[in-house]
Structures are given as structure tokens and as C-alpha cells.
Amino acid sequence: xxxxxxxxxxxxxxxxxQKVVAEYYLRCISAKSEGRPVGWMPPMNGAIELFYAxxxxxxxxxxxxxxxxxxxLTPQNFTVSENMGYSRDLCGYLRNIIGYVHxxxxxxxxxxxxxxxxxxxxxxxxxxxxxxxxxxxLERRFPNAKVFYADLPxxxxxxxxxxxxxxxxxxxxxxxxFLTETTGRRLDEGRLKETVILxxxxxxxxxxxxxxxxxxxxxxxxxxxxxxxxMVTLQGTQIAVDYLTRVRDxxxxxxxxxxxxxxxxxxxxxxxxxxLWYNYGAV
Amino acid sequence: MQKNKMxxxxxxxxxxxxxxxxxxxxxxxxxxxxxxxxxxxxTPVEILHAAGFVPIRIGGxxxxxxxxxxxxxxxxxxxxxxxxxxxxxxxxxxxxxxVQGYSCDAACGLVNIWKDIFKGRLFHSLPIPxxxxxxxxxxxxxxxxxxxxxxxxxxxxxxxxxxxxSMDLYSRIRRLQLELYDHRQKGNPAISSSRLMTLVDAGAxxxxxxxxxxxxxxxxxLPEDSQEAKDGFPVLVSGSLIEDSGILDMxxxxxxxxxxxxxxxxxxxxxxxxxxxxxxxxxxxxRYMNRFPCPARSRxxxxxxxxxxxxxxxxxxxxxxxxxxxxxxxxxxxxxxxxTLKKNGIPAILVEMDETWQxxxxxxxxxxxxxxxxxxxx
Numbered sequence: 001x002x003x004x005x006x007x008x009x010x011x012x013x014x015x016x017x018q019k020v021v022a023e024y025y026l027r028c029i030s031a032k033s034e035g036r037p038v039g040w041m042p043p044m045n046g047a048i049e050l051f052y053a054x055x056x057x058x059x060x061x062x063x064x065x066x067x068x069x070x071x072x073l074t075p076q077n078f079t080v081s082e083n084m085g086y087s088r089d090l091c092g093y094l095r096n097i098i099g100y101v102h103x104x105x106x107x108x109x110x111x112x113x114x115x116x117x118x119x120x121x122x123x124x125x126x127x128x129x130x131x132x133x134x135x136x137x138l139e140r141r142f143p144n145a146k147v148f149y150a151d152l153p154x155x156x157x158x159x160x161x162x163x164x165x166x167x168x169x170x171x172x173x174x175x176x177x178f179l180t181e182t183t184g185r186r187l188d189e190g191r192l193k194e195t196v197i198l199x200x201x202x203x204x205x206x207x208x209x210x211x212x213x214x215x216x217x218x219x220x221x222x223x224x225x226x227x228x229x230x231m232v233t234l235q236g237t238q239i240a241v242d243y244l245t246r247v248r249d250x251x252x253x254x255x256x257x258x259x260x261x262x263x264x265x266x267x268x269x270x271x272x273x274x275x276l277w278y279n280y281g282a283v
Numbered sequence: 284m285q286k287n288k289m290x291x292x293x294x295x296x297x298x299x300x301x302x303x304x305x306x307x308x309x310x311x312x313x314x315x316x317x318x319x320x321x322x323x324x325x326t327p328v329e330i331l332h333a334a335g336f337v338p339i340r341i342g343g344x345x346x347x348x349x350x351x352x353x354x355x356x357x358x359x360x361x362x363x364x365x366x367x368x369x370x371x372x373x374x375x376x377x378x379x380x381x382v383q384g385y386s387c388d389a390a391c392g393l394v395n396i397w398k399d400i401f402k403g404r405l406f407h408s409l410p411i412p413x414x415x416x417x418x419x420x421x422x423x424x425x426x427x428x429x430x431x432x433x434x435x436x437x438x439x440x441x442x443x444x445x446x447x448x449s450m451d452l453y454s455r456i457r458r459l460q461l462e463l464y465d466h467r468q469k470g471n472p473a474i475s476s477s478r479l480m481t482l483v484d485a486g487a488x489x490x491x492x493x494x495x496x497x498x499x500x501x502x503x504x505l506p507e508d509s510q511e512a513k514d515g516f517p518v519l520v521s522g523s524l525i526e527d528s529g530i531l532d533m534x535x536x537x538x539x540x541x542x543x544x545x546x547x548x549x550x551x552x553x554x555x556x557x558x559x560x561x562x563x564x565x566x567x568x569x570r571y572m573n574r575f576p577c578p579a580r581s582r583x584x585x586x587x588x589x590x591x592x593x594x595x596x597x598x599x600x601x602x603x604x605x606x607x608x609x610x611x612x613x614x615x616x617x618x619x620x621x622x623t624l625k626k627n628g629i630p631a632i633l634v635e636m637d638e639t640w641q642x643x644x645x646x647x648x649x650x651x652x653x654x655x656x657x658x659x660x661x
Contacts (some may be wrong), residue, residue, distance in 0.1 A: 085618030087356065089609050125413020129388050129579060133615035136582050140619065154385050154410045162409075163425035169419045197395065 003233065010261060013247040014224040018244055022069075024233050025112030032116060037065060038182045039146075040115075040138060042120035042131045043232045045152060048170070049199050050176055050234040053192040054185045058117055061138065069277035071111045077103060085254035091130035095271050101141050117278040118145045120182055122175070125151040148178045199236040205244035206231055212251050219251050222271040245279020292505045294478040296497060297485035305374055305489040308339060312377035317438060322366070322393070324552035325384030325411055325580065326481075328451040329567055330427060332491060334439030334617035340487035340548075341366050341375065344526055354396055355427045358474045361638035362524050370397065379437055380405030382430065384571075387579040387612055393459045400455045405437045413580065415572045423568055434589045439641075446563040450570075452491050458497050458554035460486070464550060466505075468543055468597045476541040477528035484528075484548055515540030516654045519599035521590060521611050523547045527640035530605055537647055538654030541599035545590060546605075578612035588621065594629055601657050602631040603650075606636060608638075630657045 031038050036057045043060050051058040068074050077099030082088060084102065086095055104226070105114055123135040138281065139147055151171055153164040176187045209227075212219055227247055234240040252258075272275050300307070312318050313394065321328065328338040348355065350371040351364055369375060381393045385408055398406035410426050412419035431441040460483055466472055467479065474482070482501070488493040509530030518539045524547040528643045531541060544550050544561040549576075558570025578586060590602065602624055606613040621631040634646065 015372055087417060087614040087617070087620065089661075090611060090614055094615065125580075129611045130615065133611070137583075139582075140584070151413045154408075155420070156408075161425075163428065163429075167412075167418065167422040167425075223501070265506075 003256070008022065009248055010218055011227075011247065012228060013250050014220075016246070017226055017229060017245075020234075020239070021229055021238075022112055024229075025067075025115075026100070028057055028059050029113040029116050032119075037119040038116045039120035039122060039179075040118040040135075042124050044128070045122075045124065045150070046172060047122055047150075047175060049177060049192065049195045049236040050172070050235075051185065054179055054183070054184070055196040056179065056183060056188055057116075057234050058233070059118065060233055061097045061101075061115065061134060063229070064100065064115055065093040066275075067111055067278035068100060069094050072278070073104060074098075074278055080104075094130040094134050094137075097108050098137050101138065118142055120179075121145045121147045122150050124248055125149065125152045127152075146178075146182045148175060174215065174274055196243055197234040198238060202231060202235050202240045202244055205241065205248050207259070208252055209248050212255045215255045215260075216268075217258065217262070217265045218268065219254035219260060221261040222275065225271075225275055292474075292475055292478065293501050297365040297482045297501075300485045300497075301481065301488055301621070305377075307489070307625040308319050308377040311337065312379070312406070316490075317379040318377050319405070320378045320381045322362070322381075322383050322384040322390045323577075324547065324549075324572075325386050325571065325577070326382055326409065327384065327427065327430075327571055328443070329446060329453050330430060331382060331434070331446045332439040332452070333449040334431060334434040336379070336434065336447075339378070339489075341370075342380070342484075342487075342524070342526060343638070344369065348638065351609040353364050354400070358609050359389050359521070360609045363393045363635070364608055365638055367393060367396065367654075370401065378404060380407070382407045382409060382434075383411045384422075385411050385575060387610075389609075396411070405433060407433050411571070414543055419605065420568055420572065423572070425566060427568070433503075438551070443563050444557040446567065449491075450557065450563050450566055452458070452495065455487060455493050455626060456491060456498065457553045459495075459502060460620075461554050461556060462502070463652070464543070464553070468599070470542070476479075476535060476544070476566065477497060477530065477531040478527060480531060480549065483553075485596050487548070515656045516601060517542045517595050517597070517599050518601045518603050518627060519543040519545065519590065519597060520549075520605055521545040522604050523610050524607065524634075525549070525605060526607075527642075530636070530640070530642060533642050533647060534603060534650060537650035539601075539650065542599050543593050545575070545586075545593060548591075578616040583623075586616060587620045587623035590624065591627055591629070594624075600629065601653070602629060603653075604631060604633045608631065608635050 028038070029244045036055060038059055039051060040059045040061050042062055050060050065074070074096050077096045080099035080103035081095040083099070086098060118138070121135060122136055123139055124132055124270050140147070153167055155164050155222055168233060180186055230240040284494055308318060317336050318339050319331045320339050320341040320481055321331070326338070329339040343362040346365055346368065348368055351367040354367060359550070381389055381394060381397055385391055391408060394406055394408050407430060408431055410424050431439070434441060435464070438517055463474075463479060468475070472479075485613045486498070515535060516539050517539055518534065520534065521544065525531070535541060554575045555570060555573060558566040558573065560566040560569045575589065576586060590649070593599070594602065599606065603614070603638070604617060606617070617633055621633070624631050630653070632649065
């Protein structure tokens with residue numbers, strides 16, 4: 001197997017991330033015993049705010065793949081899915097999560113206690129094809145989960161028209177109705193408003209953090225991009241806002257002091273696409 | 284083993300039209316008839332036609348990526364790689380634009396890449412809902428109306444009256460194609476599967492009224508009693524775009540007899556031939572919401588059910604999946620679909636083709652072994 005290495009965390013708040021991650025997954029695994037129904041969903045689609053507003057537990061199987069990669073579990077998961085007939089040319093996220101739910105999930109040892117079984121699946125039509133196919137496979141794996149067949153407009157940001165927004169709103173309302181019907185919990189508009197305010201604040205902080213990457217020297221590296229974890233799993237919570245505030249403060253301080261990741265920056269690289277979660281040290 | 288020997292084959296004009304398509308289409312566009320390209324049959328061609336354009340399906344063909352390598356990674360399907368390669372070589376210079384009904388990520392991405400490279404043309408990605416509800420259909424209607432407005436910016440003129448005429452035309456074409464499929468399914472094929480594919484492919488590369496004329500002429504020449512061979516293990520061929528129909532000949536010369544298909548450039552684009560509704564737009568929306576699904580836009584469980592129905596209706600006792608390399612939708616569905624088929628007593632085999640579409644002895648051996656094993660269990 002290829003030798004991997006952990007990345008060097010230079011931000012104190014990046015080191016703190018492990019605690020944030022562990023606490024999130026502990027909340028996931030204890031959700032049912034605490035009376036919070038569990039829903040598996042793809043990330044970044046507007047459903048997370050509804051979940052937190054209704055005190056439900058969102059779980060992101062796609063996001064679990066980087067965790068598996070970081071813990072060196074992906075080869076094992078790949079073996080399971082490939083033995084089921086999934087081609088090696090398919091997306092690694094897909095092969096990992098399908099392998100996980102048919103393999104390691106059924107065993108005792110999983111990082112952070114593993115993922116709780118879903119009570120609900122938000123199965124997307126849009127997004128990318130691998131994510132869609134992941135959830136189709138999850139529907140088959142968890143036949144007792146209630147499935148919401150989700151749909152959102154597939155349109156470039158600059159091309160959004162009123163009818164796209166109308167459809168997205170009708171789908172969001174349909175989701176809220178589904179969640180109420182499935183869990184018995186009603187959506188409180190006041191709580192939703194608070195959650196969306198927190199979500200927006202997290203986005204503002206994220207944008208501000210990213211803006212510091214223009215500084216010379218750059219105060220943090222792509223190796224610390226794991227901080228986006230809170231944007232995927234905790235958007236809409238005070239936890240995300242508090243954590244990102246600490247990250248922003250630390251980075252701002254470094255930027256103002258001219259403290260960079262390395263001395264004598266000569267070549268600044270742009271990292272395109274998904275990080276090497278399985279070998280972040282290479283970054 | 285050569286099964287078919289036809290002289291003065293009535294499908295030859297279709298074969299010739301494909302061979303000459305680029306020259307003809309260049310001449311057509313030079314005569315001020317605008318042509319719009321599309322990758323995928325989720326694109327509502329009737330809308331393009333009703334607005335005054337000739338819809339032409341873009342294909343990749345066979346070959347190797349060269350110029351396109353500057354724009355694309357290796358791990359994209361041959362269809363997308365080679366269609367860009369052809370475009371960069373000037374083979375689609377007759378196009379006024381490209382409209383893509385949103386299906387897979389690769390095609391969606393390629394629309395944007397084409398847009399970056401080929402300036403001054405219309406490029407539009409049509410969002411299509413994944414659900415079939417009242418709200419979804421209203422959304423789809425709005426998306427189509429937006430498309431008509433965009434077509435009008437390059438000289439198109441859309442009306443519901445024109446749409447009715449286009450719907451009627453394409454419906455007649457699909458019904459004739461399905462009639463030929465029916466002959467094959469009933470064990471009385473008029474022509475081999477590869478020639479049937481040539482006939483269908485030709486229709487995507489010429490104005491539809493011209494194609495209907497050729498198709499009707501061909502249907503008038505069909506023999507009452509087919510001279511085609513009827514031996515071989517009956518199979519259904521399922522998969523993505525077939526760029527070289529020689530694969531179908533190889534299947535039929537290896538011990539198989541193709542009785543049905545679920546192919547991107549086969550049955551999948553024909554069925555249903557029409558939709559139902561009060562207005563032409565209702566009819567169009569109904570047709571596309573209920574069309575035979577591609578794995579890029581459907582669940583394996585639904586496709587499995589349809590494949591089982593197709594197999595039962597056609598008498599197919601095996602399925603051969605012919606898939607372009609790196610095709611995520613088909614590859615991701617394969618484990619679940621093949622398992623369902625197997626549980627229902629229908630064996631399946633997967634064949635992946637790269638951009639060369641080379642069919643080597645190894646493939647023939649695999650097919651022959653498949654037919655030997657399945658035939659001996661029958």
C-alpha cells in the first residue's frame with residue numbers, strides 16, 4: 001500500500017478540528033437514544049437548516065468518505081464494493097460509502113463509533129450522478145428508511161430565474177411537510193429563521209477566511225482545508241459560527257503580522273478539486 | 284459465421300447518408316438553414332424543430348483523443364472526448380448552437396467547455412426535473428419556455444402550432460422505427476440489428492421530414508417473410524451510445540440473436556413515440572416525463588423492472604450490457620441491475636468499449652463463452 005503521511009497543522013484552530021469532528025459524530029451516534037431522528041443526505045443543498053431547526057440529526061455519507069480515507073479504511077471499503085461489481089472507474093466516494101454500508105458498518109470497530117442507521121434518506125435527483133447513485137444504493141441497503149425523492153434546479157448561479165427559485169421553494173416546502181409527516185415534529189418558523197441567520201453568518205465567516213488567501217505570505221495552506229467540515233455538517237449551528245470565528249481571528253492575526261505558512265514564498269499553487277484525504281501529508 | 288447476405292440492401296441509402304452527413308449539413312447550413320446540435324435524447328428535439336432549426340445528434344465516432352486532450356482528462360467517456368475532438372477538427376462547423384437536456388455530469392460539463400471554445404454560438408443546458416409531479420411539470424414547462432426564448436435570440440420562431448406539427452412528425456418517425464423493432468421482437472426481423480441501428484442513426488443526422496420520406500420508402504420495400512436467420516441465443520442489448528454497430532454483428536456471429544435493445548441510440552430514444560395532453564406542450568412534457576429512462580436519470584430498481592418486461596415481451600433470455608468506458612450512470616447501475624436479472628433467471632455480461640471500439644478476439648471469446656454457458660443451461 002502507498003505510504004501516506006499526516007499533514008502538518010500550523011493553525012491552532014485546525015488542530016482543534018479533531019475535537020469538533022469527534023463531537024459531531026458522537027452526536028450522530030447518540031441521536032436516536034436522545035430522541036432525534038436521523039436523516040442521511042447529500043451536503044450543501046438547503047436541507048441542513050431545516051434539520052437543525054426541527055432538532056433532527058443530519059448525517060452526510062459523502063462526508064464520511066474523507067473520514068474513512070483519513071483513517072486508512074478506504075482500501076477495505078473499496079474491496080467490498082468492487083466485489084459487489086462496482087467498477088474501479090467509478091467515483092471513490094461512491095465505492096467507499098457503498099463498501100462501508102455493506103461491510104465495516106456492520107462490524108464493531110469504526111472511527112467515532114461509525115454512522116447511525118438512517119430513519120430517513122433525502123435521495124437527490126440533482127447534484128452529481130455519483131451522489132445520486134450513492135443514495136439509490138442506500139435506498140436498497142436501508143429498505144426501512146423513509147425516502148424523500150429530492151429535486152432542485154440544476155442551473156448556473158448567473159442563470160437563475162424566478163421559476164428556478166419558485167421550484168426550489170416548492171421542493172423545500174415539500175421537504176418540510178415530509179419531515180413533519182415522518183417525525184411528527186413541526187417546523188417552527190422562528191427557529192428556522194435563527195438557523196438560517198447562523199448559516200448565513202457561517203458563510204460570511206467562511207468568505208472572510210478565504211479572502212486571506214490573497215495575502216502574501218499566505219497565512220494558512222490548503223492542507224488545513226479540513227476546516228470546511230463545519231460548513232458541510234454543522235452549518236446553521238452556533239458551533240460552526242463559534243469555530244469559524246476562532247479560525248478567522250487566528251488567520252487574521254497571522255495575516256496582519258505577516259506570518260505565512262512558509263518563509264520566502266516563491267511559487268503559489270492553486271489546488272483544484274478534491275483534496276487527497278487519504279494522504280494529506282502529500283499536500 | 285455469416286448469417287446475413289443481402290444484395291442491393293435497402294438500408295444502403297441510410298448508410299450513405301451517414302457517410303455524407305457532414306458534407307450535406309455544411310451545405311444545409313450554408314443555405315441559411317440553422318442547425319442545432321444535441322448530445323442526449325433527453326433534449327426535446329421537437330422544440331428545436333418547431334422553432335425552425337434542424338436538430339442533429341452529435342456523436343463521437345471512433346478514434347483517439349488528440350487536440351481534445353488539452354481540454355479534457357482521460358477519464359471521461361469516449362463519446363464526450365471524441366465529439367470534442369471532432370468539433371476541434373471543424374467537423375461541427377455547421378452548428379449554430381448546442382442544446383443539452385441535462386442528463387449526465389460529463390455532457391453537462393462538455394456544454395460549458397464547448398461554450399468556452401466556440402464563441403458566437405448558442406449553448407444552453409436545459410434543466411429537467413427528476414420527479415413527475417404537478418410542480419415538476421410546471422417547472423419543466425418554464426424551463427422549455429426559457430429555451431424557446433433563447434432560440435429566438437438566434438433567429439428561431441416558436442409557436443404551439445409549429446410544435447404540434449413537429450410532435451406529429453417525430454411521432455410518425457418513432458412509430459415506424461418501433462414497427463421495425465416489433466418485427467425483430469416477434470422473431471421476424473427485416474434486417475440485422477447492425478443495419479437497424481444504421482437506419483436509426485441516420486435519422487439523427489438529417490432533417491426529420493427528409494428522414495420520414497426515406498423511412499416510408501424503406502418500409503414499402505420490406506419483404507413479408509424475413510430471410511434473416513432466426514437461430515442463436517436470444518438476447519437484449521442494453522447500454523449507452525453504440526458508436527460502432529459492428530459490436531452487434533459480433534454478438535450475432537458469436538452465438539447470439541438480438542431480439543430487443545435498451546440502447547441510447549436505440550429503443551430508449553423511441554419509446555414512447557408520443558405523449559398525451561390537451562396542448563402540444565402538454566403532450567411534449569408528458570412524452571419526455573415518461574420516456575424510457577437512461578440510468579443518468581433513473582433508479583436501478585426501475586430500470587430493472589423495465590428490462591425484465593422488455594426481456595419477457597421479446598423472449599430475450601440473456602442481457603448484454605455494452606457500455607462506454609468511464610460511463611458512471613451505466614457502471615453504477617450494473618451491479619444492482621445484473622443481480623436482479625440473475626435472480627429472475629436472466630444471465631448478463633458487461634462489455635466496456637473505449638474510444639477505439641476495437642473488437643478483439645478476446646471479446647469474441649467472452650461472448651462465445653457466454654452463449655455457450657447460457658445456451659447449455661437453457
